[in-house]
Amino acid sequence: MSDSNTFKVFILRHGQSELNHENIFCGWIDAKLTEKGKLQADNSASLIQQYCNDNNQSLPQIGYCSRLIRTQQTIQEILNQWNLTEAVQVVTGIECQYNDLNITNNDNNDKDNNDDINNNKKNSSNGNDDKKIMPILQTWRLNERHYGSWQGQRKPQVLEEYGEKQYMYIRRGYNGKPPMADLDREMVQEINDKGSSTGYDFKEPNRHLKYGLEEKSGEILPNSESLADVVKRVEPFLENVVFRIANENNQDSCLIVAHGSSVRSILKLLQGIPDDEIKDVDIPNGIPLVIELEKKTFKFVNKFYLDPENAKINAQKVRDEGFASNP
Numbered sequence: 001m002s003d004s005n006t007f008k009v010f011i012l013r014h015g016q017s018e019l020n021h022e023n024i025f026c027g028w029i030d031a032k033l034t035e036k037g038k039l040q041a042d043n044s045a046s047l048i049q050q051y052c053n054d055n056n057q058s059l060p061q062i063g064y065c066s067r068l069i070r071t072q073q074t075i076q077e078i079l080n081q082w083n084l085t086e087a088v089q090v091v092t093g094i095e096c097q098y099n100d101l102n103i104t105n106n107d108n109n110d111k112d113n114n115d116d117i118n119n120n121k122k123n124s125s126n127g128n129d130d131k132k133i134m135p136i137l138q139t140w141r142l143n144e145r146h147y148g149s150w151q152g153q154r155k156p157q158v159l160e161e162y163g164e165k166q167y168m169y170i171r172r173g174y175n176g177k178p179p180m181a182d183l184d185r186e187m188v189q190e191i192n193d194k195g196s197s198t199g200y201d202f203k204e205p206n207r208h209l210k211y212g213l214e215e216k217s218g219e220i221l222p223n224s225e226s227l228a229d230v231v232k233r234v235e236p237f238l239e240n241v242v243f244r245i246a247n248e249n250n251q252d253s254c255l256i257v258a259h260g261s262s263v264r265s266i267l268k269l270l271q272g273i274p275d276d277e278i279k280d281v282d283i284p285n286g287i288p289l290v291i292e293l294e295k296k297t298f299k300f301v302n303k304f305y306l307d308p309e310n311a312k313i314n315a316q317k318v319r320d321e322g323f324a325s326n327p
């Protein structure tokens with residue numbers, strides 16, 4: 001049973017992407033959602049809304065996602081289901097001009113305001129005059145781990161080349177790190193590269209185009225990451241942005257849509273999962289996990305999936321990707 005006095009992080013991995021579907025390592029390649037991935041996002045929205053209604057709680061007042069389109073599409077699907085429109089801001093570092101988002105202090109306990117997420121001015125820019133606004137902060141710090149030279153490669157082939165022990169150590173071990181991507185060669189789209197019909201052609205988007213804001217802010221972006229590296233870049237964002245905003249605005253919850261490795265990193269940080277145990281954690285696509293934390297201190301209290309049976313089944317499928325048992 002949920003504790004109404006805790007701060008809740010509604011966190012989920014994006015819906016199935018086109019490269020997930022192809023069993024190809026994705027990382028920072030900017031793959032889009034499949035139709036199944038969009039349906040998973042819609043289902044996530046229903047599960048969260050049902051949970052909030054059953055527990056007499058408001059929907060999250062703010063959302064966070066990565067700079068990759070698969071999380072952006074997922075959060076857009078969720079907001080559409082909630083009849084909300086997004087006010088997007090890219091946060092390059094671990095500070096953000098929060099007032100630009102003009103978020104007001106709603107009475108979180110007023111059930112009647114459940115759909116009245118913010119008293120922001122209406123967003124007439126895209127004709128959504130009747131929809132309330134939900135601030136969405138996008139950050140590279142929630143991006144999937146950078147999968148180095150494995151990006152764009154089929155998982156069964158990588159498994160065959162590296163063997164099961166090394167394959168799983170790099171995929172799930174805390175310090176496992178893939179070989180570096182050569183960002184100067186075929187791994188990254190040229191400035192005018194339109195890619196294949198899918199638009200990414202198994203290459204990363206050109207850094208100067210996709211991450212120009214981060215480059216201008218002096219952010220150091222990776223070309224290969226272990227989970228430990230992802231934890232290091234996620235932690236300051238959680239502390240200095242997510243939790244600071246929650247305290248300053250007396251928020252009861254937030255929505256985070258991220259990736260397999262960045263969700264694992266957040267779970268490790270919030271629950272205090274030891275380095276040698278995080279290797280056993282797999283995250284399914286598109287099933288909301290609720291992490292309950294003490295208000296103000298954000299000390300871990302509890303966690304549960306809103307669809308635990310499917311979460312268990314699909315997490316095992318994620319773990320088995322690349323192996324013959326899971327074509």
Ligand SMILES: O=C(O)[C@H](O)COP(=O)(O)O
Pocket residue numbers: 024025026027144147171259260261318321
């Ligand atoms: O980046 C990817 O390929 C996937 O999102 C994560 O893949 P993994 O489950 O093999 O880490």
